[in-house]
Amino acid sequence: MTRIPRCRALILGVAVALSLTACGGGGESADSTANTGGLEKTTIKVGALPIPDSVSLYIANAKGFFKEEGLTVEPVIITGGAVAVPMIESGELDISMTNYVSTFAAVSKGKKIKLVADMYQAAENNFNIMVPKDSPIKTVADLKGKTILVNNLNNIATLAVTTQLKVAGLTAEDVKFAEKPFPEMGNAIAGGQADAGWITEPFITATQSKLGFRKLADTMTGETENLPIAGWMATEEWTQKHPKTLAAYQRAIAKAQELAASDRKEIEARLPDYTKIDAQTASVITLGTYPSELNADRLQKVADLMLEYKYLDKPIDVKSIIVAPPSAG
Structure with missing residues (x-):
């Protein structure tokens, strides 16, 4: 996995606000495989924190990756993975950013949650x-x-x-x-x-x-060290009712993750759009890494750590809550 370079340059100021720009794309691509037979839903609401972790959502919108799949994605601000669970259960959100600790804790309590894509892994000093x-x-x-x-x-x-x-x-x-x-x-x-x-x-x-x-x-x-931090989740019911929409989202977000992992400039270009971080700050903040696919063995480390520290009462098999994209087999 590509490690994003880190800088520690001093800056004089930084402006951080909570506003989000919901810059969704519309229309359908003639050669989009996601549209064979039609998507079950063409406009979806996706929850995200206004922090660098979720940048792939905005890269995918800006680069037209969602639009190529026939999707219009509307970002919605959330304050954390724990509050996102009731939002996806109620239908207020279709998909949401979540940290893995929140997800595994919810699953341990009987919540029917599925992980649909990876997002962010920790690095030093972030x-x-x-x-x-x-x-x-x-x-x-x-x-x-x-x-x-x-x-x-x-x-x-x-x-x-x-x-x-x-x-x-x-x-x-x-x-x-x-x-x-x-x-x-x-x-x-x-x-x-x-x-x-x-x-x-x-x-x-x-x-x-x-x-x-x-x-x-x-x-x-x-x-x-290198702990998986956050990913994208949906309810089990939603994934079963919207398999083509989900697959379209997974393909688009994976392309955005690959771009984030390989080119820091793409991240820097998007951060001011949805976090109001100024360009200078975007160029010096310390970033983690952006995996392009969910890896059960890597995520199992989080669940095992939670069990060790009694965040879970019993073990969780992470493989059982991952919905792999069709191309992953």
Whole structure:
């Protein structure tokens, strides 16, 4: 897999907002295999966080990959994978971004969720515990009794932090986790609402450049090195009712993932569209990797880690919840 280059250049400012541009394509391609017999649904709503992880959705729209498949895809902002589950169950979303911890937790509770495409895998320094520059907290062990902000509780954030607490001789019970959306974390910590935060890009760069935050720990090391982070999910019922629509989505998103994995400039070009990250910031933030297909063995690592840390009561066979594209056999 191609590792996206990382830069640490200093910048003077960064503007991050929550607005999304729903730039869907329309029409049908005469040679689109997805349209043989017609798609069950030609316009779909897809949930995504306004962070670099989900960039392939916007690449696919901008490059016309969805349009080639006869699909119009409308991005919808979400705050996390956990909240996306009820949104796909209700039909508010057709497909959504999800982190794998949320997905496996939902499946363990009987939710009929299927993974339909991969999205993002961690690399060094793109999921960090951050603290203010003048914080007395110098090591992870110093977090004992402190409050740590995460975007969702009992999720990839708390699991990742807990693995680092373990290395420092602590447990999750030694700290307090509190929820706060990524864009609000920096100001909340600076304002004294918490002591630290589990922060991803572009907010790592934003808190460093605007608030003077520093990295306390990279949470994607040791047990979590190269951990699969996020993918695309749908309900089992939706995948069964819309097999041609799903296959069209899978083909388009896989092309976008391959482009993201091979050309960072494509990512940089799209980030300002849906996150309002300025072009300079887009060129320096630290990125993970963009797998083009789901790999059960790789994802099983996440489920096994969840079992170890008691996020699951029993093992999950990841293969059973993957819907492979037709071309994958």
